[in-house]
Amino acid sequence: MSRTVLVTGASGGIGKAIARRFLAEGASVVLSDRDEARCARTAEELAAPERVSAVAADVADPESARSCVRTAWEHADGLDVLVNAAGVYPSRPLLEMTDAQWRAVLATNLDGPFALSTEFARALVDRGRSGDIVNITSGAGDRARRGAAHYCTSKAGLTMLTRALALEFAEHRIRANAVSPGFVEVDSDVNPLSAEYVRAVEAGRPWPRPGAPDDVASAVAYLCSEDAEWITGTTIAVDGGVGAGNAALPLA
16 A cells, blocks of 8 residues: 555554554554654654654644644655544533533544544645545444533534535545444543443443454554445444444343
């Protein structure tokens, strides 16, 4: 795969796995994260200096997000794929949530992908190039969670944004799809989930093993492959069957 991929949230477990998967398939990757030092460490960890570069950006800031695309394009002399994997998940009950906390989550999880995707698409259209956009959504966009109204709303919005991007960009041969992970095991020192919550999720999962970032990365890679050329506006659930039903319930 001689393509160039921009991955936001690239220092997180899922973002890093996506970057690693594209590198394994021969692509060049531009990593982006709001923490410049962390992003640089991730680039070193991936150990492919000729095919990895890093751009620090805060996707919650629209101008920073758009600048990220422009800078990545210049660094890599063009982009073919955008993966919006940056996201935040701070737990907060609705009656304790402030306007600022609500806006902060939507700014990162929804406004950021909007700014990134439209800037990416403009660059492609201006040059007559095709491309792929993949948004990392969540099962929380389909099923509300207590303490996560801002997160659930942002991910539901991102699913609809994906469809709108697909609809409007198809004439330019730019595809837009989403991958919706269930709970996957990652090292998270930023937005940790409670052990009680994780146990409850695991108990209801039909498939007999936990999810991993590589499971998500595989779906992203497929959506950007030639095999998926006729797929756009679609969301693939990578959740071990959680969306099918609750395996912890007894027989009816």
